[in-house]
Amino acid sequence: DLILFWHRRDLRICDNVGLAAARQHSTRVVGVFCLDPGILKGDDVAAVRVTYMMGSLQALAENYAQVGSQLLVLQGSPAQQIPALAQTLQAQAVFWNKDVEPYARDRDRTVADALKQAGIEVQAFWDQLLHAPREILTGTGAPYTVFTPFWRNWRSRGKSAPAPNLESAEGLTEAEQDQAKQTGCIPLPSAKDLGFGWDNELPLLPGTQAAHDRLEEFCDQSIDEYRERRNFPSVRGTSQLSAALKFGTIGIRSVWAATEMALSECRSDEARDNIHTWQQELCWREFYQHAMYCFPELAEGAYRDPMKDFPFINNPEHFQAWCDGQTGYPIVDAAMRQMNQIGWMHNRCRMIVASFLTKDLITDYRLGEKYFAQRLIDWDLSANNGGWQWSASSGMDPKPLRIFNPASQAQKFDPEGEYIREWVPELRSLDTEQLVTGKISQEERDRCNYPVPIVDHKQQQNRFKDLYQQQKTK
Numbered sequence: 461d462l463i464l465f466w467h468r469r470d471l472r473i474c475d476n477v478g479l480a481a482a483r484q485h486s487t488r489v490v491g492v493f494c495l496d497p498g499i500l501k502g503d504d505v506a507a508v509r510v511t512y513m514m515g516s517l518q519a520l521a522e523n524y525a526q527v528g529s530q531l532l533v534l535q536g537s538p539a540q541q542i543p544a545l546a547q548t549l550q551a552q553a554v555f556w557n558k559d560v561e562p563y564a565r566d567r568d569r570t571v572a573d574a575l576k577q578a579g580i581e582v583q584a585f586w587d588q589l590l591h592a593p594r595e596i597l598t599g600t601g602a603p604y605t606v607f608t609p610f611w612r613n614w615r616s617r618g619k620s621a622p623a624p625n626l627e628s629a630e631g632l633t634e635a636e637q638d639q640a641k642q643t644g645c646i647p648l649p650s651a652k653d654l655g656f657g658w659d660n661e662l663p664l665l666p667g668t669q670a671a672h673d674r675l676e677e678f679c680d681q682s683i684d685e686y687r688e689r690r691n692f693p694s695v696r697g698t699s700q701l702s703a704a705l706k707f708g709t710i711g712i713r714s715v716w717a718a719t720e721m722a723l724s725e726c727r728s729d730e731a732r733d734n735i736h737t738w739q740q741e742l743c744w745r746e747f748y749q750h751a752m753y754c755f756p757e758l759a760e761g762a763y764r765d766p767m768k769d770f771p772f773i774n775n776p777e778h779f780q781a782w783c784d785g786q787t788g789y790p791i792v793d794a795a796m797r798q799m800n801q802i803g804w805m806h807n808r809c810r811m812i813v814a815s816f817l818t819k820d821l822i823t824d825y826r827l828g829e830k831y832f833a834q835r836l837i838d839w840d841l842s843a844n845n846g847g848w849q850w851s852a853s854s855g856m857d858p859k860p861l862r863i864f865n866p867a868s869q870a871q872k873f874d875p876e877g878e879y880i881r882e883w884v885p886e887l888r889s890l891d892t893e894q895l896v897t898g899k900i901s902q903e904e905r906d907r908c909n910y911p912v913p914i915v916d917h918k919q920q921q922n923r924f925k926d927l928y929q930q931q932k933t934k
C-alpha cells in the first residue's frame with residue numbers, strides 16, 4: 461500500500477520521525493512537497509530563503525532517488541492538491557510532521573479533514589522538537605511563560621535518539637508517475653523560476669549533507685568555546701545551523717546526539733559549560749515554539765501589557781534608514797547591511813538592531829519583525845517573534861526594560877571595529893575608537909559620505925522611558 465509523506469519543514473530522509481513511521485507501515489513510500497502560494501505569494505518572503513529551500517528540495521529529490529523512490533512536487537493550495545494526488549494514486553495514507561505555527565495548524569486541519577472525507581488515513585507526528593508542545597509544563601500543568609524554569613525542566617528530560625534513516629523504499633510505477641503528472645505534479649522548479657532571484661552565494665548551504673558537514677565542523681572546532689566566541693559578530697563562533705533547523709535539513713535528535721557526543725569527549729569543565737550553553741540555545745528555540753503553539757496570539761502583537769497599544773512614533777523615514785543601514789550608528793548599519801547583502805545576521809547584532817528600532821526609533825517592533833522575514837535565510841515565525849518581543853520588552857520576559865546602547869555594544873563586542881569595517885566600507889579608514897564609539901565629526905562623515913545619526917540615543921532613551929511609564933500608569 462502506498463503512503464505519501466508530505467514534507468514541509470523537514471526536508472530530509474534521515475532522522476525524520478514521520479517518514480520513519482511511514483516506512484515502518486509500508487515499503488511503498490513516496491515524498492511530496494507542495495509549493496503553497498499561501499506562503500510564497502505573501503509579502504514576507506525572502507529570495508534568499510526560497511533559494512535555500514529550493515536547493516534543499518533538489519537535494520531531497522536526489523536522496524529519494526538514491527533509495528529507490530521519488531519526491532513529487534505540487535504547486536497550489538495544499539487543501540486541494542494533497543487530497544487530489546492521494547486520491548489519484550489511491551494512497552492508503554498521508555503522513556506528515558506537525559508544526560506549531562497558526563497558519564500551518566489551520567492548513568493541516570483542512571487537509572486532514574479533506575483526506576478523511578475521501579477515506580484516506582492521516583497520521584501526524586512531532587519531529588522538529590526534542591519535546592513536543594505541552595510536554596514541558598509547570599507544576600500546575602500550565603505552559604511556561606518564563607525561560608529559566610522551562611530550561612531546567614526541559615534539560616532534565618530524556619531525549620530521543622535519531623529516528624531510523626530511510627534506506628530503501630519503493631516508488632511509483634511509470635503509469636502512476638503519469639497519473640501524478642496529470643493531477644498537477646511538476647518538475648522541481650528553481651527559485652528563479654518561481655520569481656525569486658538570488659545571485660549571491662548562499663550564506664548557509666542547502667541540503668542535508670551540508671547541514672551535517674556544518675554540524676560536524678562546529679562540534680570539532682567551535683562548540684567548546686561557544687560561550688566566549690558567540691558574542692563577537694566578526695568571529696565565526698556560532699553554528700550557523702539556523703536555516704538547517706528552520707527547514708529541517710537536519711534532524712534535531714541528530715543535532716542533540718552530536719552535542720552529547722561532544723560532551724562525552726570533552727576534557728574540561730569549561731568546555732562542558734560551553735557545550736551546555738549551546739544546548740541552551742536549542743532550548744530557546746523550543747521555548748519559543750512551545751510558546752507559539754500555546755499562545756498563538758503572540759503572532760499578532762505584544763504579549764505584555766505596557767507594550768500593548770503603545771504610542772509608537774513610527775517615523776517612515778527613520779524606518780527606511782534603519783532598513784537601509786543608513787542610521788549613522790556604525791554598528792547598527794553594519795548589521796543591517798550584513799542582512800541585506802547576505803541574508804543572515806549575527807545574533808548579537810539582531811539584538812542591537814531590534815533594540816535600536818524599538819527603543820531609539822520608537823517604532824512598532826512588528827515592522828522590524830516583518831522586515832526580518834523579508835530578508836533572512838533562517839526566518840522562523842516563533843524564533844523571530846520571540847527575539848523581537850524580547851527586544852521590544854513586550855514578550856515573555858521578566859526583565860521589563862532592556863535598552864541597548866549601540867556604542868557600548870560595539871565597544872564590547874566589536875572592539876577592533878572589524879565587523880563595522882567589513883560591512884560599512886566607507887568608514888574603513890577611521891580610527892577604531894571612532895568606529896566603535898560612533899563619535900565621528902560632521903566633516904568626517906561628509907568626507908566618508910556617511911550619514912549623521914538620525915536620532916540621539918540618550919534623548920530617545922528618555923523619551924521611550926517616559927512613554928513606557930505613562931503606559932504603565934494608564
Ligand code: FAD
Nearest residue numbers: 698699700701702741745807810838839840843844847848
Ligand atoms: P547558534 O548560536 O549556533 O544557535 C544554535 C541554534 O539555536 C540556532 O541555529 C537556532 O535554531 C537556535 N537559537 C539560537 N538562539 C536562539 C534564540 N534566541 N531564539 C530561538 N532560537 C535560537 N532565529 C531563527 O532561527 N530565525 C529567526 O527568524 C530569528 N530571528 C531573530 C530575531 C531577533 C530580533 C533576535 C534577537 C533573534 C532571532 N533569532 C532567530 C535567534 C538567533 O539570532 C538565531 O537563531 C541565530 O543567530 C542563528 O545563528 P546560529 O545558527 O549560528 O546560532
